[in-house]
Amino acid sequence: MARVGQGFDVHKFILDKPLIIGGVKIDYEYGLEGHSDADVLIHAIMDALLGAAGLGDIGQHFPDTDEVFKDINSRKLLRSVIETLKLNNYIIGNIDATIICEAPKMQPHINQMIVNIASDCMCDLGNINIKATTTEKLGFIGRSEGIAAQAICLIKVV
Numbered sequence: 001m002a003r004v005g006q007g008f009d010v011h012k013f014i015l016d017k018p019l020i021i022g023g024v025k026i027d028y029e030y031g032l033e034g035h036s037d038a039d040v041l042i043h044a045i046m047d048a049l050l051g052a053a054g055l056g057d058i059g060q061h062f063p064d065t066d067e068v069f070k071d072i073n074s075r076k077l078l079r080s081v082i083e084t085l086k087l088n089n090y091i092i093g094n095i096d097a098t099i100i101c102e103a104p105k106m107q108p109h110i111n112q113m114i115v116n117i118a119s120d121c122m123c124d125l126g127n128i129n130i131k132a133t134t135t136e137k138l139g140f141i142g143r144s145e146g147i148a149a150q151a152i153c154l155i156k157v158v
């Protein structure tokens with residue numbers, strides 16, 4: 001049996017915080033505001049995985065009211081989601097994700113993001129696909145006020 005899930009996340013830019021996307025620290029003048037490290041890509045992926053398994057969302061598992069998760073590395077949270085999936089007898093079929101922003105350019109970092117996420121998900125590099133796009137300068141993303149990410153995944157019962 002296979003199950004599909006989708007996830008979406010968005011964070012606004014702020015000063016004085018590092019920009020971390022897909023577990024990669026990107027040299028940029030702004031970071032993203034959030035309770036954790038605000039890794040918008042990993043958050044979208046976690047929501048897709050949890051949704052596919054029928055296990056709620058990241059807010060239920062890692063509430064922003066819990067100080068344990070303050071400034072936490074989202075890769076650690078992703079590994080926790082993967083352990084939860086394993087306990088429920090699921091493995092990842094594939095993950096396809098899109099980062100949506102005007103700047104900074106994501107292409108130079110995508111290969112390392114894929115390596116990070118495949119490692120955390122305990123799957124082959126070929127099971128992870130990450131793309132980047134813009135909104136052609138439309139909306140809050142087009143005004144460079146933040147970054148969004150969306151993800152879809154397939155998980156399988158083992």
